[in-house]
């Protein structure tokens with residue numbers, strides 16, 4: 001069908017009192033800032049040990065900047081340009097200026113009136129500004145404690161998942177294509193449900209994986225609103241499989257990561273399954289270049305997690321970790337953190353704002369986008385009708401066949417059956433923000449949707 005011609009709906013914002021965006025800006029974001037300030041307070045001695053009184057002074061200044069930021073947010077002061085002169089500051093400030101123009105009545109960009117997507121991303125960039133303006137604690141990850149704790153509390157789930165992967169690996173030569181698909185389907189679901197473990201939605205409260213991720217799949221199945229697993233599988237296994245697998249048949253998967261700890265493990269397990277069964281030959285992982293949305297993966301988290309699994313004294317976890325480290329060493333796996341992922345842009349702006357990244361993704365056979373924030377950026381975080389197609393909401397973004405794996409934590413959801421969204425709203429008003437529902441949603445720019 002040709003792309004439905006439609007108006008681009010307005011962006012979600014905290015303007016709508018009582019909306020999830022409003023409650024996020026009014027309650028959750030200040031809470032996250034308060035927790036960051038507390039974390040800095042609690043680590044005062046560490047800063048002193050490490051840096052002497054310079055460290056104490058830096059900690060004090062950082063707290064002052066974050067308290068000022070919290071006050072600006074809670075009293076809806078104008079959003080102000082960044083002053084840390086970092087490479088992306090200019091892009092951020094140009095984007096801010098653009099918003100000031102497009103807000104029409106020249107009202108300054110404000111926390112409660114401007115697009116939620118922008119102000120929430122902006123808050124995390126301002127947290128970094130506070131750190132970067134205060135060496136020697138500039139590279140301190142204020143979210144590290146939460147991510148580490150969440151990982152350590154998920155160890156039982158990590159154990160069962162790595163054991164499950166080992167079982168598959170042992171019998172992979174005997175598996176039929178159909179059996180392979182069944183395992184793929186399961187690990188795709190484990191990866192999407194791993195997205196529940198996110199510290200931003202819980203405003204930092206423990207949100208680690210307590211249950212066995214594989215056993216709970218059947219009970220969670222009904223809550224997957226869109227499941228494109230089959231078409232994803234055929235996109236991965238069709239076409240190039242004819243004839244001897246020469247390197248032109250080499251298939252590349254890109255995973256745009258979301259949260260660290262258990263969710264990252266589910267992504268590494270999925271990637272390892274696809275590589276060890278010969279379906280995929282190269283995996284590129286995309287993380288964040290600085291701490292983001294509380295639990296998102298940074299380079300430090302990525303490499304720490306692999307080292308941690310190698311060192312775990314559980315035979316299958318450590319075996320997985322050793323394998324993953326060897327994939328990295330061999331270049332079969334690689335980690336990337338382009339600055340674009342920590343800018344406020346909707347993904348339909350990527351080709352213009354980050355042409356190098358867009359071109360890199362065009363070389364992929366499948367790009368998996370994990371989590372809710374990525375889904376909000378894919379669809380522009382707008383009040384779309386739930387029944388418009390995913391392709392329409394992407395508004396031209398399509399470097400390669402892509403799939404969104406997200407649990408719903410924000411009021412944007414497209415690609416549902418007519419009436420389905422309204423039915424859910426009448427039964428469960430918070431269906432889009434409870435992270436109880438999920439989608440495995442595919443789009444292929446090369447084929448008519």
Ligand SMILES: O=P(O)(O)OC[C@H]1O[C@](O)(CO)[C@@H](O)[C@@H]1O
Pocket residue numbers: 024028120195198200201258259293370371372373374376407409410
């Ligand atoms: O880690 P995820 O799945 O991107 O979730 C982050 C989500 O949590 C929230 O911060 C909840 O407010 C959303 O704004 C955001 O989309």
Ligand SMILES: [Mn+2]
Pocket residue numbers: 198200258259293295296371373
């Ligand atoms: Mn996240």
